[in-house]
Amino acid sequence: xxxxxxxxxxxxxxxxxxxxxxxxxxxxxxxxxxxxxxxxxxxxxxxxxxxxxxxxxxxxxxxxxxxxxxxxxxxxxxxxxxxxxxxxxxxxxxxxxxxxxxxxxxxxxxxxx
Numbered sequence: 707x708x709x710x711x712x713x714x715x716x717x718x719x720x721x722x723x724x725x726x727x728x729x730x731x732x733x734x735x736x737x738x739x740x741x742x743x744x745x746x747x748x749x750x751x752x753x754x755x756x757x758x759x760x761x762x763x764x765x766x767x768x769x770x771x772x773x774x775x776x777x778x779x780x781x782x783x784x785x786x787x788x789x790x791x792x793x794x795x796x797x798x799x800x801x802x803x804x805x806x807x808x809x810x811x812x813x814x815x816x817x818x819x
Contacts, residue, residue: 710781711772714765717758718749 715723722745729744730736736744749755 708776708779708781710776711769714762714769717755717762720761720765721749721752721755721758 722742725745725748726741729741729748733741733744
């Protein structure tokens with residue numbers, strides 16, 4: 707089965723990816739965290755963000771189409787989320803649920819009859 711599509715980038719992240727190199731040139735000896743900080747300052751100062759918001763909206767539409775296709779081909783969003791939170795796929799989830807069941811002894815079976 708194909709993997710679940712990745713979530714789309716936000717307008718800020720699209721802009722930052724396009725602008726990162728110019729920020730690095732302006733601040734050549736900066737660390738990654740400092741470049742992100744400078745990027746955030748520049749983003750907040752921008753008055754017209756419509757170009758990147760449009761790109762983000764297109765990316766979101768594409769993501770939603772891919773997600774519907776994924777679900778139509780048997781993929782389940784909830785199973786994928788649960789499996790990733792547990793730290794494994796369906797096999798790991800199945801083995802955990804089996805481990806939780808208490809074995810029934812022959813004495814308990816006789817008592818229940």
